[in-house]
Amino acid sequence: MKPLTKTSFFALLATVSITAAMPAFAATDTDGDGVPDTAEPLIHADPMNADTDGDGMNDLKDDNPVFAATDPIATDGAATPFTVKEALVEDNYNYAAKKDATDHLELQVVNTTGQDLKNFSVYYTITDKDLGTKEAYFKALDSFSVPANGDARIHFDDSGLPGHFRANPNSIYLTSQNAKLFTVELKAEGFKPLTLEINKDAGGAEAAD
Structure with missing residues (x-):
């Protein structure tokens, strides 16, 4: 592509x-x-x-409507108060329904403090490992929060489910069979962001069984 x-x-x-x-x-x-x-x-x-x-x-x-060229996430702030325990872009599972879920970007965020965390934002890129094609997206996660000493999952898809944030259904993630590299930068307001990389094997995105 x-x-x-x-x-x-x-x-x-x-x-x-x-x-x-x-x-x-x-x-x-x-x-x-x-x-x-x-x-x-x-x-x-x-x-x-x-x-x-x-x-x-x-x-x-927009000359390139799927590439947010400027990363708006500030790198300053206090020490990052959370970790990402699980980061998925394939082999997702719906624990509530006890069945496989359609492949999507999913992050399990763990709050390591005694206070609720909120006002999150994310900037993530998707790179096609074969072609070098890259997309970049920014999204404010105003409705997402993580309870004190607890965890919560962020879902990016086009399911429309409560608590899920819309992701582009026409992105290279879903339209290309090539292997991908996701680079995700997640930030809670007032704190330094956390950056992680997630690899996706070659092959199309799988739909839920």
Whole structure:
């Protein structure tokens, strides 16, 4: 899978403009970003998120809508008060339903302090190990918290389940069969971030049984 160049992106925008001039049924734009739903997969963008990579720029105006070039996570702060006990991008398991879960980015965060932790944010990249193609995403995790001396799991997918954060369903993670490297930077407000790497073997993402 070749990365989308600036030239090819503008060529696609011309196609988008033509498509937008077609009848409404052919130009549905669920997220209102100016890119029709039918064109979103062509630029690997999310049809339900007007700013797929979270960089603050509308996908139509973004030269690379799946690469947040600037990492907004500050590196300063107090010592990191949490650890990541488990980090998964494949072989996920739904403990509540007691069955396999569809492959997705999942982090089990352990709070090592006596106070609840909240106001998390994450910046993560996905690199195709064969082609070198890279995507980068930023997301504020305002609704996520970890209880004092406890743990909680962060899920990134498009399931719409409570407590899950939406991930791009058209990313190279789900559309390429090549091996991937995830680099994840997780931060709680006021503390230094924690950075980790997760490898995914070659092969497509598995759906739940």
